[in-house]
Amino acid sequence: MKQGHILNRIVMFTLLGAILAYLGASVWQNLTGRMTTTISYSYTLDDEAEATGFLVRAEYVLPERSALADVLPAEGEKVAVNETVAYLYQDAAALERRQTIRKLNMELEQLNETASLAGDLSDSARLTDEIMAELTSLRASVSSRDFTSLEDDSLKLKSLVYQRDYTYESGGDAAGLQTRIADISSQRESLIAAAGQDTSVVRADKSGVYSGVVDGYESLLTPDNVFSLTPSTLDSMAVNAPTGEAGAVGKLITGTRWYFVCSVSEAQSKRLTEGWQVKIRFSRDWSGEVSMRVEQVGQAENGRVPIVFSSTHYLSDITLLRRQTVDIVYSSITGIRVPKNALLQDEAGQWGVFAVVGAQAEFKSVTIVGDDEDYYLVQPLIPATDLNKEVAKKALRPGDEIILRADGLFDGKVVRS
Template sequence: MKQGTLNSRIVMLVVLAAVLISIGVSAFSSLRELYPTVLAYTYTSDDSVEATGFLVRQESVLAGQGGTVEILPEEGEKVSLGETVALLYQSDAGLAQRETLQQLILERDQLEYALDQTGGSGDSAQLSDRVADAIADLRGAAATGDLTGLESQTMNLKSLIYKRSYTFDAEGEDSTAALQAALDDVNAQITALTAQASQSTSRVTAAQSGIFSGLVDGYESLITPEMLETITPAQLKELSSQKPAEDTSAIGKLITNSTWYFACTLSEADAARLVEGRSITVRFSRDWSGEVDMTVERLGDAVDGQMVVVLSTDKFLSDTTLLRRQTVELVFDTISGIRLPKEALRVEQQTVTDSETGEESQVSVTGVYALVGQQAEFKPVSILAEEDNYILVTAADTSTTTAAKKALRAGDKIIISSGELYDGKVIE
């Protein structure tokens, strides 16, 4: 055989092998692309409707006139009958007196604590050691994040500093006597300053107990719990477009009833799903994030396909004092299952045998194909919910050992191809 002929055949064989490999790779790729997969995962779907409405409470506006207002309660804090809600200062001097008075009261507390702890040696060297130990204890607690004893540790350190200071200043005198003299002087200053401050400061007290809020938005008189018995969709719509006048004399308000309401308008179809006296979950997600179960207080008459819905609760009042007009979700039902694309769902014909008669019959079984190893495995499912682009399912009956082995689980690779599939088909 000539050398040229041999070389030509070798080249031809190499080219043929390359072509075959290319065809094989292409066929394998086509096979893989024919059976793409997605991961099954757990998902929770809400059957809900969005609603916009007003939070309604029994509210009493607090008024006061003064140059400077100091609000004492925190937002959402409980206020008792007769408790001072705000201090009104006629001038900046009154406010300065108030700040000085607060500092003197703090100093008095520290001196009284130091006097209560006067037992033990008054030797300055020992006191210095105790101050150092107290500082070390405080730093150690802060480093470990243990703040349970922060107040007592701080007061102890301040007490030791006071004792040490007065031990040095007394020049051999009794430090206890020096502390007492300092306390008497502070008490005298407090008495004098309190008398002065009373001339330029007035108080706003609570006429009844309630929850304090610093927000006065003008709706306090425009929509009240009493009005909810007769309010109409048109009135609620009118309230949404109103801009209440500002009350310049208001310094805050008291919410005097623990029950609060949410009034909104729903379509007849959505409102028909509610039953007076039953509860529904209301989900807030904008100015406040939280869920609260509310009772359906009233379903109004239908007007032009719209109905007023009034809900009530006595939960989370202190958390919602700043809310008025809100858009929420009314959650009718919550469904949890495994989320899959719609195209993964298949209906297969299977032969079943009657356990009593032994007769065989064909039944339609809904399920999906999962990639298990290198094979397609049919897994029966029950549909829980169906949306535009996905379905929510759960594994079908798993009472038998065989069924349990084929049960759909989160994490399964689900085949979404429209190509031909059957149980046990080798995919790769």
């Protein structure tokens, strides 16, 4: 019995050893021979250089000054000749009076609208429907973070609510409504008469784009002197920045063309030619990419060259910008981004990558068009638009699953069961 028991133990340990050896071999194979993949995607590689300079515009500073001002146009808004830009107040009482006049104007407008609808029995239901529609519109605007018309939409909603409430309260009393309109009109006229003594109006004596920031550069940087600025002048302006004018109401940008002037190294300046269009990428105080014309490649000064770019686009978006650091994009190329360790050569020396197609590995030939640290930018040797559909299938496309590591790869190998 003892001999049989020992024999059973030997068999058991032998089987256990075989199982452990099998499991160990499987784990080792999985750790060392498993396939690693990634997804390729379209990418644009820019040849760019950083530069710091100034934005130059034709700017007219409004001459009026006041500690209390009510500015009407928004930043970047276009203003016509003789359009009211601001109201200036002598004291806080004058400002409060103006705000009261504005509220009365709004209330009077709402009452007149309500009076024009009197007698229509469906008005209350219509107003309720319009209020619900306006609430839905406001909610959608806030959810999408689109605040461009939020103020106007809010005022419209208030007007609709006021009209409906007054319709309910008055019970359709047209005479009472007209009395209320007359009372508010009288109050408004009295306040307007009093405002004539301590309130003045600022009107635009020329058309332009309004900006509320007067930084002191308006007379130092102009379209007339932008082509005579040198690197040392730009350095001096950056160090000795002027101060803005206290109490200034704002300024008007009167020209449609604006400029960006900066200094670059001589090597970088040789890559620019007057008349060329170059992309200038802003990413600090404003995010955007502007196609700008190279107006001037100036004379070198101590190894640096002044460059003047110009554009007529995005003027209303860049009114607050002055000294900016930008990226000058000399050229761009678009391709498919793949990790460097995925690229290899076939027997003929052709570069390419293995991609998973169905259950097999397929070699897709590519041409390297860009190199940036840990990846290559490639384009398929065979265009995906080739008229021969069978040939076009061999082209590498964005979204293909690229094999980074696997043992014994060859074209057509089954890599997935």
